[in-house]
Amino acid sequence: MGFFYAPDPASFKVCTLGGNIGENAGGPRCLKYGTTTHHILGLDVVLPDGSLERFSLEDRGPQLASLITGAEGTLGIVTRARVKILPLPESITTILASFDSIDAAMGCVSDMIAAGVVPRVLEAMDRMTIDSIEAYLPCGLPSAEAVLLIEVEGSKRQIERELEKVSKLCEARGSGDLRLATDPAKREKLWEGRRSAYAALARLAPNVLVEDGVVPRDKLPEAARRIKEIAKRHSIEPALLFHAGDGNLHPNVIFDERDAEWTRRVKAGGFEILKMCVELGGSISGEHGIGIDKRRAMAWLFSEETLALFRRIKRAFDPRDLANPDKLFPLEGEPPPEGLIRPAPPAPSDAQNAFVERVREKAARGEALTVIGSGTKCPKNLRGRGEVLSTKVLDRIVALDRGNFIVTVESGVAVRALKAELEAEGFFVPIPLTLGTVGGLLATCPWLPLREAVLAMKLLLPTGEVVEVGSKVVKSVAGYDVAKLLLGSWGTLAIILEVTLKLLAARPDIPNEFPIPPKPTPGPVFARLQNAFDPHRLLNGWILEDSDA
Ligand SMILES: Cc1cc2nc3c(=O)[nH]c(=O)nc-3n(C[C@H](O)[C@H](O)[C@H](O)COP(=O)(O)OP(=O)(O)OC[C@H]3O[C@@H](n4cnc5c(N)ncnc54)[C@H](O)[C@@H]3O)c2cc1C
Known part of the structure; x- marks a missing residue:
């Protein structure tokens, strides 16, 4: 019909729109088009007291549809959504840029953002991810220490202009070898490969921890270095797969939960990566949400007063605490993991x-x-x-x-x-x-x-x-x-x-x-x-x- 719905979580074959709204899901295209919340126009929601409400962005007053999106089902159940769709772009070109190191690839992403270049997609993966995908579902990824998967879209002239900017920035970071794909079948094969990363890694061990944090885009090279240090300290092996354009990191760590010591190291390393994200001015989740696992770490991001406001909002909608009661916030009295590390905000005037x-x-x-x-x-x-x-x-x-x-x-x-x-x-x-x-x-x-x-x-x-x-x-x-x-x-x-x-x-x-x-x-x-x-x-x-x- 010539339209598309922009949010494209890699899990799109199995996840639901309700879950996407619950988590404010993202995906590769969200760099250019924004996450799920940018595409929601209205929601039908069953509140925890059983009443049905319709929230629309055109409603007068505060944006309740925005409050429900990303609330992880703690304020009600979305039963119906009105979403924005967009006309398909005239054409799309996919670019694969190889780098000698993940640091160089991350430096290139920071350069692109600082230069105001916003491609349709700007994804990064390291050698472990590339090799796992190619061993599982060969799709033509180059053999390199790191690869950026970039997409540009628009008219022929727009694509040429974008390509020129992207090539220059990649070259400046040592990536001379750019491969282009315009054929839809070839592009789809690459994306099938990219989306299969989790399955590819799951062949290496019984469990994979898919970590999810965000750093400011100019901190990407530092974040990549610190992930390596943290991994070394905890003797874990994260495969890196980033929605790099929006600073969203997914270090995927393989382990075997039957091995208690290995599991402990993976969880400790994962939490340290999240802590590093907060220290660099970022967030503990870009798109997977907080759930139960990360709720204690919310105290790294938010003050007691802010958490108290969140709890009051929850109580206002769900006084009997029926909807996902254990999710999103530290339980009353639950201590933050290893102290508070939130960077101090600038002093008020x-x-x-x-x-x-x-x-x-x-x-x-x-x-x-x-x-x-x-x-x-x-x-x-x-x-x-x-x-x-x-x-x-x-x-x-x-x-x-x-x-x-x-x-x-x-x-x-x-x-x-x-x-x-x-x-x-x-x-x-x-x-x-x-x-x-x-x-x-x-x-x-x-x-x-x-x-x-x-x-x-x-x-x-x-x-x-x-x-x-x-x-x-x-x-x-x-x-x-x-x-x-x-x-x-x-x-x-x-x-x-x-x-x-x-x-x-x-x-x-x-x-x-x-x-x-x-x-x-x-x-x-x-x-x-x-x-x-x-x-x-x-x-x-x-x-x-x-x-x-
Ligand atoms: C391999 C893999 C790749 C992934 N890639 C991405 C990615 O690229 N981008 C991304 O954003 N996420 C990704 N995810 C995470 C996950 O798939 C998304 O968060 C997705 O949006 C969850 O949808 P779901 O239907 O599975 O929801 P669930 O996991 O079942 O639920 C998620 C939350 O939403 C709530 N919820 C579910 N339905 C409703 C509803 N109707 N109303 C209100 N609340 C509801 C639930 O209570 C829960 O708190 C990935 C996960 C995996 C395993």
């Missing part, structure tokens, strides 16, 4: 500290509060609606991560100023050019695709607690996607202090005009969320009263 202090004073007195950006979408007269606090004092660009195409900004930065500053440096932020602040734009969300740029947020809860949600890498599935949930919430749940956004190397196509989006409508599901975020109903109450329902 004096203005941010003062802002937080003011909200804490209000919270301590139980006084209502109205938060605005520059007020372009709010009524002029907000008298009688509690003290009005503007985020415009939060006007810093906190960090521009050039190598990873990521920016963190305070929410009071003007959209116009942010765009201008980034464009002066050759970066484009895929959010519409509107009057007002970045926080106001996200809280009202007039253009749905902006959600694809949102990676993480620092939030101030109406109770005065500061929490950090999401992850400052381009791919992570760890905890509830509260950052996307807040899009369209009109400041009714929490105050956005900072947001981390994904950047592009080329100007995106964004319409210029939007209607003002409708405000959230009060209702039973919204009330559940308020119980988790704002139990005393202190924040922006006027929005719900003014709701144009």
